[in-house]
Amino acid sequence: MPGTLEALLRFLRSAGFRFAVRFALIFIGATAVFALVFWYATAGSLDRQTDAALRTDALSLVERWREAGSAAVAEAIGERLASDVEGNSIYLLINPEGRRLAGNLDRWPQGVPAGTDWAFDTVQRDGLTTEARLNVMELGNGYRLAVGRDVTEKQRLRDLLAEGIAWSAFAALIFAVTGAAVLRRALEQRLLPAAQTAEAIASGDLSHRVPLSPRNDEFDRLGQSMNAMLDRIDRLMEGIRGVSDSIAHDLRTPIARARAKLEEAVVGPDDPETLRAAMERGITDLDNITRVFEALLRIAEAEAGSRRAAFAPIDLAPVLADVAEFYGVVAESRGQSLETDLPAALETVGDRDLLAQAAGNLIDNALKFAPEGGRVRLTARALPRERIEIAVEDSGPGLAPEDRARAGTRFFRADSSRATPGSGLGLSLVQAVARLHGGDLVLEDAPEELGGTPGLRATIRIGPA
Known part of the structure; x- marks a missing residue:
């Protein structure tokens, strides 16, 4: 029993049940509105037509009363009764003493109290009991006039209409319940694959x-x-999983090398210079490991969007100029040239430090792979819809198409770059920063004017999509 009650409560709380109830209420409401309109247009129209005819007839008799008195009204009533082929007309004119002067009613209707203009009542007409709609008029001096119509047939029609509407309402309720059940079942069936997939996940x-x-x-x-x-x-x-494997693979070597150097210093000759050199090499290896973890943390922050809170309006032109100035010294020391083509201003919204580091990583990669005497160029420009493009081109060996697809993967290094210092995280950080700023990293061949074979062009586009 508790299980049944719990299943019932779960069913009543389900979205399918709520949608089904709404459908049923809307369907029943629409049916009720249709029934009201139909009733107003049929039975209501008949009542309005009857009342209008009675009002016109009664006003005509009142005019005869004003013109010629009770005798003229009695005469007019006689003429109307004589010409009533269907026999539906009801008239009664009484004097102050309550005596009938004209009409086809035996006596004044008892269900019509004084001061009433309109009434439904059961009357005796020509010895028969009928349902009548009456319009009662006070003519003055105690004379009273009742003008009516026999509505027995119309009442039967109203009863038939009411019965038909009742059966229609019952049928509408059945359809509403059935439709609600079908709707609920359809919703469950359409949502079932998603629910099963979520359970499997x-x-x-x-x-x-x-x-x-x-x-x-x-x-x-x-x-x-x-x-x-x-x-x-x-x-x-x-x-x-790939990062875990890469960390285990790429960090094992420097850790093992640092340990070996320190162990060699411990078991080696007691020479202060040897110990100092071993310690310095160990510190260098550990610093490299620390830089790898710092890069991983920055990538994780960028991918998680936690740095988005630091977004602010910035002018990227001076930021890129500072980065180019810093790496220009490095390029000069290697016999390379670093060219820039930057606008006077480049307004955007973002994280200044991350964008500077992304640009620095692109330039650093370009300088690593460009040959001695090679060229590296940093360009930036504004695009439509408040977007910005930052590109770094070099005259190095470039990247094969299959390597470009994996270049943003953490710790990935092409075969041609295995001998070059680095951890394989530079482009991963650039890609994470670009995506944080609503863009992406695109790698393609550099323009032929740089003289590369074929050279690489790394582009990030940031800003609103």
């Missing part, structure tokens, strides 16, 4: 995806969004 199986129908309706669009989210989660999980 919660149990640890990330391979499940929401099946889509060819209808491309709202539920399919929800499924597409869920599938895109699951693909993103799958890539992130794969990235985490």
Whole structure:
């Protein structure tokens, strides 16, 4: 019994039940409005037509009263009764003493109190009991006039209409309940694949995806969004596994080297210079490891969006100029040239430090791979819709197309760059910063004018999408 009650409560709280109840209420409301309009247009129209005819007839008799008195009214009533082929007309004219002067009623209707203009009543007419609609007039000097119509047939019609509307309402209720049940079932069926997929994901199986129908309706669009989210989660999980493997692989060597140097210094000759050199090499290796973890933390912050709170209006032109000035010294020491093509102002909203570091990483990579005497160029420009493009071009060996697709992956290093110092995190950080600012990193061949073979052009576009 408790299980049944819990299932009932869960059913009553379900979204499908709420949608079904709303559908049923809307359907019943629409049916009620239709019934009211139908009643007003049929039975109501008959009542209005009857009242209008009675009012016109009564006013005509009142005019005869004013013109010629009771005898003229009695005469007019006689003429109307004589010409009443259907026999539906009801008239009664009485004097102050209550005696009938004209008409086809035996006596004044008892259900019509004094001072009443309109009434429904059961009257005796020609020895028969009928339902009548009456318009009562006080003519003056105690004379009273009742003008009416036999509405027995119309009452039967009203009863038939009422019965038909009642049966229609019952049928509408059945349809509403049935439609609500069908709607609830349809909603459950359409949401079931998403629910099953979510349960599978919660149990640890990330391979499940929401099946889509060819209808491309709202539920399919929800499924597409869920599938895109699951693909993103799958890539992130794969990235985490890849990062873990890369950390274990790339950090094992410097850690082992630092340990070996320190161990060699411990078991070696007791020479202060040897010990100092070993300690310095160990510190250098540990500093490199620390820089790797700092880069990973910055990438994680950028990907999580936690640095978005530091966004502020900035002018990127002087920021890029400062970065270029710093790396210009490095380029000069290597016999390379660093060129810039920057506008006077480049207004945007973002994180100044992260954007400076992203630009610095691109220039640093370009200088590493450009040959001695090579050229590196930093350019920036404003794009439509408040977007900004920052590009770094070099005359180095470039990247193969298959390597460009993986260049933003953490710890990825092309085969040609294995001998070059670095951790493989520079472009990962650039890509994370670009995405944090609503953009992305694009790698392509550099222009031929730089003289590269083929050279690399790294571009980030940031700003509102």
